[in-house]
Amino acid sequence: MNNKTDILQTHPQEFVCFLREEGIKRFYFVYNPQTQTMQSSHPQLQPLAEFIQSDPRDFMQHEGLFFQVSPEYDTLQGAFVHRTVRGQAAGGVRYWDYPTVEDYLRDGMRLAKGMTRKNALAGLWWGGGKGVMARNPEIETADEDIRAYLYREYGEFISSLQGCYVTAEDVGTSVKDMSDVFSGTRFTTCIPSVVGGSGNPSVPTARGVVCGMEAALDFLDQGDLEGKTIGIQGMGNVGGPLIGFLFEKNVKQILAWDIDLDLVNQVTAKFPDKKLEAGAVAREDTSIFAAECDIFSPNATGAVLNPTTIPLLKAKIVCGAANNQLEDPVRDDLALFQHNIRYIPDFLANRMGIVNAANEQYGYVKDDPLLERHLHKDWEHSIFQTTLQVLRKSCSTDTPTAEIAMRLADRLSLESHPIFGHRGRQIIASLVAEGSHLA
Numbered sequence: 001m002n003n004k005t006d007i008l009q010t011h012p013q014e015f016v017c018f019l020r021e022e023g024i025k026r027f028y029f030v031y032n033p034q035t036q037t038m039q040s041s042h043p044q045l046q047p048l049a050e051f052i053q054s055d056p057r058d059f060m061q062h063e064g065l066f067f068q069v070s071p072e073y074d075t076l077q078g079a080f081v082h083r084t085v086r087g088q089a090a091g092g093v094r095y096w097d098y099p100t101v102e103d104y105l106r107d108g109m110r111l112a113k114g115m116t117r118k119n120a121l122a123g124l125w126w127g128g129g130k131g132v133m134a135r136n137p138e139i140e141t142a143d144e145d146i147r148a149y150l151y152r153e154y155g156e157f158i159s160s161l162q163g164c165y166v167t168a169e170d171v172g173t174s175v176k177d178m179s180d181v182f183s184g185t186r187f188t189t190c191i192p193s194v195v196g197g198s199g200n201p202s203v204p205t206a207r208g209v210v211c212g213m214e215a216a217l218d219f220l221d222q223g224d225l226e227g228k229t230i231g232i233q234g235m236g237n238v239g240g241p242l243i244g245f246l247f248e249k250n251v252k253q254i255l256a257w258d259i260d261l262d263l264v265n266q267v268t269a270k271f272p273d274k275k276l277e278a279g280a281v282a283r284e285d286t287s288i289f290a291a292e293c294d295i296f297s298p299n300a301t302g303a304v305l306n307p308t309t310i311p312l313l314k315a316k317i318v319c320g321a322a323n324n325q326l327e328d329p330v331r332d333d334l335a336l337f338q339h340n341i342r343y344i345p346d347f348l349a350n351r352m353g354i355v356n357a358a359n360e361q362y363g364y365v366k367d368d369p370l371l372e373r374h375l376h377k378d379w380e381h382s383i384f385q386t387t388l389q390v391l392r393k394s395c396s397t398d399t400p401t402a403e404i405a406m407r408l409a410d411r412l413s414l415e416s417h418p419i420f421g422h423r424g425r426q427i428i429a430s431l432v433a434e435g436s437h438l439a
């Protein structure tokens, strides 16, 4: 592999072989704000640094990207630190298949940037980052022992970063995996509740989605949820409780869909006396987007709002928990706006997942006011208030909602932590100066 294209287009596992041949166990790319360039830890990897710094789509002056090849199971493990002005970079670790190194790097950078925005918009004193592990097809990831080892290795890697990134659970990672991460590092949240973790975030997440819906109705002068019809895609950990919360608000009817028939039947059985019309659908079925409803709520997977589905929507509000709902963040934000549909950005509506776990180290209080204020109507950073603020600004400036929310989040992300300042950058500088992380 002697040029940038070779490395970028290769499968992560071939890249791992290349790193082994070169004797590289750990490596990094760190941003130099003075020269506005990414510096690589190893000259052989400088072409990748150049790709990263010149990428306008996913790169946004990420402070540092750190990697290791896991010692035992040859898995590429990474920590993408985007911005640490508000505090340590926080965001979960994803365990996923990536066809190429480019896909892997892009996903990490994009997700890390998204966490900066989600955390800043929630008023949390955290920066943004993301962990990403590329699945090694050679290893049996369902094997409990292998998995435990792999996640412990990830935890040890996170320890080597001296606290500039604090990891958490994400797609492909379970609570059990997080306990294995915790055996290798203190820099993690989302650990099991038996060892002091905050437990399942799905119920607070569903409550947060309700707040986003209420704000959108308020903005449109349509009152509250009473008497409304809501369409829900995905009846899982968030979608299921969401149905219950919406019935508590006296909605008229809920239309709900999932690809899992057993789940549809289980959830339906919980609401025998309510007007819940639930059905199993094929994964690629887009007809649900055309359902007659006041609000459409995506709670399944990403990229569901795209040029095929947006023109089908009858609902004038879209508000759900699914991450990365827009297939293309700019194109589809604009399309929703042009269709006169109020899109409540996912990173605003689904913030309670991270809010619930972010401050585990500060302990727990019943009906915790620090959590509950996000769900109240009056706190300036609450989901309700922030949604109203975004919708009003979108209207007054003729600008799509996600763009407005991103601008607001980017501004907030540059406010310095009141006690620790921009310490993450100091930690990264210290890692580079000492070289200890590479050892």
Ligand code: NAD
Binding pocket: 201, 202, 203, 205, 233, 234, 235, 236, 237, 238, 239, 257, 258, 259, 260, 263, 281, 282, 283, 284, 285, 299, 300, 301, 302, 321, 322, 323, 350, 351, 352, 353, 354
């Ligand atoms: P989940 O896996 O429990 O539920 C998702 C459900 O969607 C599953 O039941 C699945 O069968 C269904 N589904 C998948 N594809 C579908 C399709 N095409 N049509 C209809 N149903 C489909 O996940 P979850 O924890 O409920 O999370 C839902 C979404 O919200 C995810 O995108 C997740 O990343 C995001 N999110 C969740 C939380 C949380 O606290 N759980 C927090 C923030 C964001």
